Amino acid sequence: MGKTKAIIFDLDEILSALPGSVDLIHSVREAGLKTALVTSKDNIIMMEKLEAAGLINYEMRSDQVGLAAAIEAAARNKAFDAMVNSLDVQQLKPHPDLFLEAASRLEEEPAACCVIDNSPDGMEAAKAAGMRCIDKELNAVQVEELLA
Numbered sequence: 001m002g003k004t005k006a007i008i009f010d011l012d013e014i015l016s017a018l019p020g021s022v023d024l025i026h027s028v029r030e031a032g033l034k035t036a037l038v039t040s041k042d043n044i045i046m047m048e049k050l051e052a053a054g055l056i057n058y059e060m061r062s063d064q065v066g067l068a069a070a071i072e073a074a075a076r077n078k079a080f081d082a083m084v085n086s087l088d089v090q091q092l093k094p095h096p097d098l099f100l101e102a103a104s105r106l107e108e109e110p111a112a113c114c115v116i117d118n119s120p121d122g123m124e125a126a127k128a129a130g131m132r133c134i135d136k137e138l139n140a141v142q143v144e145e146l147l148a
Contacts, residue, residue: 003112003147004033004112004113004132004146004148005033005034005108005113006033006035006036006081006102006108006112006113007028007034007035007114007115008037008038008102008103008116008126008131009021009025009035009036009037009038009080010037010116010117010119010122011037011041011046011049011050012039012119013119013138014138015053016137016138017137017138020138020139022054024138024139024143025055025080028146029079031143031146034081034082034106035082036083036102036113037050037079037082037083037102038083038084038085038099039084039098040085041085042085042086043085043087046083050079056079081106082106084098084101088101089101093119093122093124093125094121094124095125095128096130097125098125099126099131100129110129111130113129113131113132114132114133114134114146115129115133115134116133118137
């Protein structure tokens with residue numbers, strides 16, 4: 001595999017490792033890597049969980065202006081370059097669709113992406129996508145090991 005250019009985070013991994021995960025996301029971005037978020041949840045649940053965790057801060061509520069506008073506003077926060085949820089793909093983990101869609105949205109080859117997911121289905125999906133997978137607790141991940 002080539003040099004890592006993008007990190008794909010699973011929403012459940014991020015939420016289970018707070019507060020260290022927020023620091024890791026910011027460190028990854030400071031290192032110049034692209035970031036994506038994937039979840040098997042739908043986009044409304046995804047946005048609610050991210051807002052509750054303090055990872056996004058959007059001014060417009062989805063019930064006021066429509067979900068697409070709310071997601072666009074959340075993206076301006078720039079914690080993630082791309083967000084993929086269950087409504088964006090045909091099959092969920094252990095199929096690689098979530099990760100492949102994230103790579104596509106990041107405009108990166110799968111081999112240049114590293115997934116952080118320690119669930120058996122996530123590890124299987126990352127491998128099927130042709131991506132490197134770091135399969136330990138998110139709060140134990142160091143930026144240096146992501147740059148390999």
